[in-house]
Structure formats: structure tokens, C-alpha cells
Amino acid sequence: MNDRPPILDVAELRKSFGHLEVLKGVDLQVRPRELVFIIGPSGSGKSTLLRCCNRLEEPTSGSIRVEGMDIMAPGVDINLVRRRIGMVFQSFNLYPHLNVLGNVTLALRKALNKPRAEAEEAGMQALARVGLANKAKAYPNELSGGQQQRVAIARALALEPTIMLFDEPTSALDPELVGSVLAVMREMRESGMTMVVVSHEMRFARSAADRVVFMDQGMILEQGQPEKLFNAPDHARLKQFISSIERH
Amino acid sequence: MDVILQNFLNLKILGEAAPYLWSGFKMTLLLCMVVVPLGVAGGLAVALASTLKSKWLRWPVVAYVDFFRAFPPLVLLIFIAFGLPFLGLDLPAFAAVALAFLLNTSSYYGEIFRAGIESIPRQQFEAARSTGLNAAQTLAWVIVPQATRNVIPDLISNTLEVAKLTSIASVVALPELLYAARQGQALTYNATPIIAAGIIYVACLWPLVRLLSRFEHRQIALH
Amino acid sequence: MQIAKLVDTFFDVQVMLQYLPKIVEGFFLTIQLALAVVFAGIACGLALALLRVARVKAVNFFIVLFADVLRALPPLVLIFIFYFALPPAGIRMSGFVATWLALALGLAAFAEEIFWAALLAVPKGQWEAARSTGLDFVKALRYVVLPQAVRITVPPLTNRTIAVTKGTALGAAVAVGEILYQAQSAYTFSYNPSTLTLGAIAYLVLFVPVVWFGRWVETRFAWKR
Ligand SMILES: Nc1ncnc2c1ncn2[C@@H]1O[C@H](COP(=O)(O)OP(=O)(O)O)[C@@H](O)[C@H]1O
Numbered sequence: 001m002n003d004r005p006p007i008l009d010v011a012e013l014r015k016s017f018g019h020l021e022v023l024k025g026v027d028l029q030v031r032p033r034e035l036v037f038i039i040g041p042s043g044s045g046k047s048t049l050l051r052c053c054n055r056l057e058e059p060t061s062g063s064i065r066v067e068g069m070d071i072m073a074p075g076v077d078i079n080l081v082r083r084r085i086g087m088v089f090q091s092f093n094l095y096p097h098l099n100v101l102g103n104v105t106l107a108l109r110k111a112l113n114k115p116r117a118e119a120e121e122a123g124m125q126a127l128a129r130v131g132l133a134n135k136a137k138a139y140p141n142e143l144s145g146g147q148q149q150r151v152a153i154a155r156a157l158a159l160e161p162t163i164m165l166f167d168e169p170t171s172a173l174d175p176e177l178v179g180s181v182l183a184v185m186r187e188m189r190e191s192g193m194t195m196v197v198v199s200h201e202m203r204f205a206r207s208a209a210d211r212v213v214f215m216d217q218g219m220i221l222e223q224g225q226p227e228k229l230f231n232a233p234d235h236a237r238l239k240q241f242i243s244s245i246e247r248h
Numbered sequence: 249m250d251v252i253l254q255n256f257l258n259l260k261i262l263g264e265a266a267p268y269l270w271s272g273f274k275m276t277l278l279l280c281m282v283v284v285p286l287g288v289a290g291g292l293a294v295a296l297a298s299t300l301k302s303k304w305l306r307w308p309v310v311a312y313v314d315f316f317r318a319f320p321p322l323v324l325l326i327f328i329a330f331g332l333p334f335l336g337l338d339l340p341a342f343a344a345v346a347l348a349f350l351l352n353t354s355s356y357y358g359e360i361f362r363a364g365i366e367s368i369p370r371q372q373f374e375a376a377r378s379t380g381l382n383a384a385q386t387l388a389w390v391i392v393p394q395a396t397r398n399v400i401p402d403l404i405s406n407t408l409e410v411a412k413l414t415s416i417a418s419v420v421a422l423p424e425l426l427y428a429a430r431q432g433q434a435l436t437y438n439a440t441p442i443i444a445a446g447i448i449y450v451a452c453l454w455p456l457v458r459l460l461s462r463f464e465h466r467q468i469a470l471h
Numbered sequence: 472m473q474i475a476k477l478v479d480t481f482f483d484v485q486v487m488l489q490y491l492p493k494i495v496e497g498f499f500l501t502i503q504l505a506l507a508v509v510f511a512g513i514a515c516g517l518a519l520a521l522l523r524v525a526r527v528k529a530v531n532f533f534i535v536l537f538a539d540v541l542r543a544l545p546p547l548v549l550i551f552i553f554y555f556a557l558p559p560a561g562i563r564m565s566g567f568v569a570t571w572l573a574l575a576l577g578l579a580a581f582a583e584e585i586f587w588a589a590l591l592a593v594p595k596g597q598w599e600a601a602r603s604t605g606l607d608f609v610k611a612l613r614y615v616v617l618p619q620a621v622r623i624t625v626p627p628l629t630n631r632t633i634a635v636t637k638g639t640a641l642g643a644a645v646a647v648g649e650i651l652y653q654a655q656s657a658y659t660f661s662y663n664p665s666t667l668t669l670g671a672i673a674y675l676v677l678f679v680p681v682v683w684f685g686r687w688v689e690t691r692f693a694w695k696r
């Protein structure tokens with residue numbers, strides 16, 4: 001369906017914390033405009049995989065290419081790479097001392113050295129995309145969890161990344177606030193953003209994901225189209241995992 | 249290097265000054281053993297008084313605390329040592345120091361205990377009163393123990409400051425450690441006794457400093 | 472009658488007026504000394520805490536050693552070391568410099584610990600969010616972590632700073648002409664305790680507002696955790 005070169009190309013990725021090997025040789029390709037959904041039990045290494053992709057964690061071995069560039073190569077400007085990769089955290093991690101617009105424009109102004117007016121214009125556009133242009137002057141603690149997470153998404157979007165990584169973006173939200181965040185993510189997918197999403201929102205996965213990846217104990221055990229994975233999983237562990245999730 | 253040893257860590261001089269330093273050390277220890285409990289007791293009294301309902305009783309307590317917090321302790325000590333005799337109150341140096349410390353440190357300990365008491369939720373009072381304890385019993389058996397536990401790091405920190413502060417007694421010629429060191433220096437024309445006193449202070453108080461760092465960082469881990 | 476005697480002894484207006492200029496002189500010297508201590512101490516403490524963030528083992532060892540020793544050492548002992556013990560080694564400094572240095576180093580030690588603790592208190596996610604948007608280490612520290620850390624430090628640092636500035640009175644022991652020294656020498660000349668009262672009033676005028684300011688800071692910054 002899509003045979004352009006992958007935006008994200010992870011090969012033989014290993015990561016150990018001391019003696020604990022958390023990623024045991026992971027291969028993952030994500031192509032342009034693809035939405036890859038990662039599921040798996042807690043502790044299986046999903047967060048670590050995402051965090052290795054922008055080197056918030058230093059991989060132990062293996063290779064990671066973003067838009068064809070080896071981000072592990074010596075001399076690579078990791079800060080430049082990180083601007084190409086948007087990241088959204090489970091706990092939002094908004095800057096509490098800055099208002100919403102300040103959160104969204106900080107990197108534009110201080111990392112890209114854009115003039116204030118230009119940064120704020122880009123920031124307002126990003127906020128409009130997540131439906132929060134009217135909250136630009138609010139501070140994070142004045143927003144609901146769902147609004148905070150949408151600001152965090154805008155903060156990443158403002159840098160015009162080529163790929164976005166989401167680490168359980170709705171897990172910290174009250175159930176009634178989940179929908180607003182998923183709606184924003186759906187809109188992003190429709191406008192062609194490449195996305196990797198770690199989440200337990202199976203309904204969203206069924207309707208929006210191009211591919212679902214099941215991780216277990218630091219390895220990718222199975223991957224494929226959502227219907228195939230959810231309706232006819234090959235592995236007993238996956239079957240067990242799906243039923244445990246759907247029972248809530 | 250030799251000059252430094254000669255002037256700062258001269259063992260012969262140290263031998264000569266040792267008896268002074270030892271008696272000074274004992275005096276400092278005695279001073280701490282008197283002024284710390286005195287300050288804690290005074291502070292507790294101040295804190296309890298500041299929980300009183302009546303404005304007319306509470307206001308003087310706040311004034312007392314602010315007054316003595318604004319006063320540098322050395323100024324207070326000088327005032328007591330040189331001023332009180334004019335009232336016919338010729339206190340011995342030790343008593344003057346103890347009085348100055350009581351006034352100064354009780355306001356600090358008082359603030360700490362007050363913060364501790366205020367950190368206890370109202371329901372604790374109500375629960376205790378509902379079991380038939382009277383107000384005094386509630387304070388003594390329910391509130392103060394919890395309050396104290398909540399402010400242990402601050403209490404230790406203040407006690408460290410009080411221990412360090414005892415060195416100002418040397419200014420009114422109370423022969424504690426620093427005074428003895430100055431005397432030793434004057435007699436021997438050598439800095440070794442002062443350096444030695446510094447080392448003794450650090451050696452004795454360092455465990456407290458470490459303990460405090462522990463507490464501080466643990467508190468942060470909880471946030 | 473008793474009261475009249477008390478007032479005469481401790482509030483002899485004539486004596487007070489006579490020595491007022493001296494005390495005023497001391498008052499301004501105290502302010503100068505205090506400001507010099509505060510700026511040097513806090514700047515040095517912040518610099519050490521930031522240095523410590525780089526987590527170079529050998530450097531951090533010395534920072535911790537410095538902070539520990541200076542927190543354990545009574546400031547008066549340090550003043551005496553600088554003033555009486557260093558000259559034989561060829562290092563001479565005035566009482567003012569000795570007092571300033573001793574108090575500033577002490578404040579630096581406390582400030583370093585306060586800043587460091589606050590830097591640690593900023594959640595790791597803040598670092599990660601900043602770094603994930605391409606801000607480098609220094610920019611993440613400067614624009615994201617430090618502003619939050621400084622907020623946390625305001626109440627404890629204010630209290631510590633107040634305590635240390637009151638230590639300027641220790642300068643009297645090494646002939647720094649600040650308030651206490653002026654009051655004491657006036658007392659020696661006049662043998663009248665009203666001079667001491669005057670000194671005490673000068674301290675209250677200076678420090679009561681400071682203590683109130685400290686209280687205000689505590690309540691102002693307490694609501695937000
Ligand atoms: N910084 C770290 N240090 C040590 N162990 C870690 C660290 N981060 C994660 N781990 C461990 O790695 C494993 C995988 O963690 P993680 O990637 O967060 O899993 P998931 O996101 O799938 O729940 C877990 O066992 C976790 O305890």
C-alpha cells in the first residue's frame with residue numbers, strides 16, 4: 001500500500017538497564033503517513049522503544065534511521081533530529097511556569113531562534129489545530145487534563161515534525177476527556193501525519209491504525225492489520241492480552 | 249608547605265593549647281545541653297500560645313517572635329550582658345548567654361512547632377475531642393507528637409544553628425571552645441588553636457549536616 | 472519611680488542624640504555589608520549548584536565537601552580564621568573583608584544546597600519534554616528547569632538569607648564599624664546603656680521589615696506546590 005522509504009527505520013535495537021535487557025533486538029519500519037499502534041503488557045519495553053527513537057534513552061546497540069539519517073552516527077546533531085520527531089508523554093509534561101502559548105513557542109524561539117512574532121503565529125496555528133486557540137493565555141494548571149494533553153500535542157506540532165511518537169497519551173486522563181485527545185489524533189492522521197502510538201485504546205486502534213504491533217518482553221511478537229491481530233491472533237499471549245484489555 | 253604546618257597545624261602548639269581547648273569544648277557541650285532543651289521548651293510554649301483563640305493573647309506572641317527574630321543574637325547577648333547590670337541584675341556570663349539563647353531560639357523553635365501544629369488537619373482535633381480527651385490532653389497526646397514528627401528536619405536544622413551559635417558566647421568572655429582557642433592563639437602567637445577549634449566544630453556537627461541533607465533529599469523524592 | 476529610673480537608664484535621650492550619627496554610620500555599613508554578602512553568597516551558591524548539575528564526580532565531591540564544611544562551621548570561627556589566623560601566612564584582610572567572606576561563603580553553602588535540592592525537585596519529565604523538542608541541555612536548564620527550581624527556592628532562601636545577614640553583627644568582634652560595633656564603642660565611652668538601646672533600635676528598624684518581608688514571601692509562595 002505504501003512503498004516509499006520508511007521515515008523511521010529501527011533495526012536490531014537492543015537496550016539494557018544494567019543487567020536487565022529491556023529491548024532484545026527490535027525491528028520496526030514506519031512509512032510516511034502510516035499510523036503504527038503499539039500494544040503490549042506493562043513493562044514490555046514500549047516506552048523504552050519510543051524513547052530510544054529520539055535518544056532520550058541511549059540504545060545499547062542496533063541502528064535507528066530517521067528519514068534515512070543514522071541518528072546514532074557520531075557527530076549527528078541530536079537536537080536537530082529531535083525537532084523532526086514530535087513526542088507526547090503520558091503525563092503531558094507541560095511547563096507550569098509558562099502559559100499555553102509560551103509552552104508551544106519555547107522551542108521555536110530558543111532552539112530555532114525564530115523571532116517572537118513568527119513563533120507566536122506558528123504557535124497559534126498549532127493551537128488552532130488542537131482546538132485551543134482560545135486558551136493561549138491560560139496556564140497549564142487552569143486546564144483540564146484533556147486540554148493539557150492537546151497543548152502538549154500542539155507543542156510538538158508547532159515544530160512541524162515528520163513523525164510523532166505518542167506514549168500512552170490518554171492513560172492519565174479521566175474517561176470523559178479521552179475522546180477530545182483521540183479526535184485531535186484522528187485529525188492529524190487524516191491530514192497525513194506519520195504516527196507511532198503506544199496506547200490501550202483498542203477501539204481507536206481498530207478504526208485508525210494501519211498496523212498494530214504487539215510487544216512482549218522486549219520483542220515484537222506479532223504485527224499486522226488491526227482486524228487480523230484483534231480477531232485472529234497467532235500467539236496465545238496476544239490472545240490473552242487482548243481479552244484482558246477488553247475485559248477492562 | 250612547611251610554613252603552613254608551622255602556622256596552622258603545629259603539633260607542639262596544639263599540645264600546649266590542648267588543655268584549654270578541652271575545657272572549652274566541655275563548656276560548649278554544657279552550653280548546648282542547656283540552651284537546646286531550654287529553647288525547645290520555650291519554643292513549644294510559644295507555639296502553643298500562638299494557637300490560642302483569643303486575639304489578645306495571640307498578638308503579643310507574634311510580636312515576641314518577630315521581635316526576637318529581627319534581633320541578631322549577638323546584639324541581644326551584648327544587650328543582656330552589658331545592659332542588665334544597670335537594672336541591678338548582674339548575671340554571670342553563663343546565665344546571660346542562656347537567657348539570650350532562650351529568647352532568641354525559642355522564637356525560632358516556636359515558628360517551627362507552629363508550622364507543625366498547623367500542618368495537622370482539624371479532623372485530628374475533632375477525633376481526639378470526640379473520644380473524650382480535653383483540649384490540653386488532645387494537644388499533648390495527639391497534636392504535638394504528630395506535629396513534631398512532621399517538622400523533625402527543621403528542628404534538627406535549627407539545633408545545628410543553635411550549636412554553631414554558641415560560639416558567640418566567646419564575645420562575652422564565656423570560656424567556651426572558640427574563646428579558649430582565641431586565648432590559646434594569643435598565648436602562643438600561633439593560629440593552630442583556632443584552626444583546631446574549627447576542625448572540632450566541623451567534626452562534631454558534620455553528622456548533623458549529613459543527616460539533614462538526607463532528610464532534604466528524601467522530602468523532595470516524595471513530591 | 473522604678474519606671475522613671477528604667478527610662479533614664481536605657482532611654483537617655485541626650486546620650487542617644489549624641490551618638491546617633493555614629494549609629495547611623497554603622498547602620499549604612501551594615502546595609503552595605505549585608506548586600507555584599509547576599510549578592511556574593513547567592514550568586515556563588517547558584518553557580519555551584521549549576522556546576523553540580525553536570526554531574527562530574529570529582530567536581531561534585533568538592534562541592535559537597537565545601538557545602539558540608541561551611542554548614543558545620545560557625546561563622547564567627549571562620550571570621551576569626553580569616554582575621555587572626557591567615558595573617559601569619561601572609562594573607563591579610565580587613566575585618567570587613569573577613570566578615571564579608573566568611574558570611575558569603577556560609578550563605579553560598581546553604582544556597583547551593585537549596586538550589587540543588589530544588590533542581591532535583593523539578594520532575595524528570597520536564598527535562599525530557601524540553602529535550603524532546605530539540606532544546607539542548609543548557610537551554611533546557613535555563614528556560615525550563617531553572618525557572619521552576621528558583622520558584623521553589625524562594626521561601627527557604629529568603630529565610631536563610633535573613634539569618635545570614637543578621638550575622639553582620641559578628642563583624643563587631645573584628646572591629647568592623649557596623650551598628651553593634653558603633654553601639655559598643657559608644658557604650659565604652661559613655662558607660663551608658665542607652666547607646667546599646669540605640670543600637671538595638673537600629674537593628675529593629677533594619678530587620679523587622681525584613682522579617683515581615685520573609686513572612687510575606689512564605690505565604691505568597693506557599694499556595695503553589
Ligand atoms: N531508567 C530505567 N532504569 C532501569 N530500568 C528501567 C528504566 N526505564 C525502564 N526500565 C525497565 O524497563 C522495562 C520496560 O519499561 P518500559 O519501556 O517503561 O515498559 P512499558 O512502557 O512497556 O510499560 C521495565 O521492566 C522497566 O522497569
Ligand SMILES: [Mg+2]
Binds near residue numbers: 046047048167168
Ligand atoms: Mg510505558
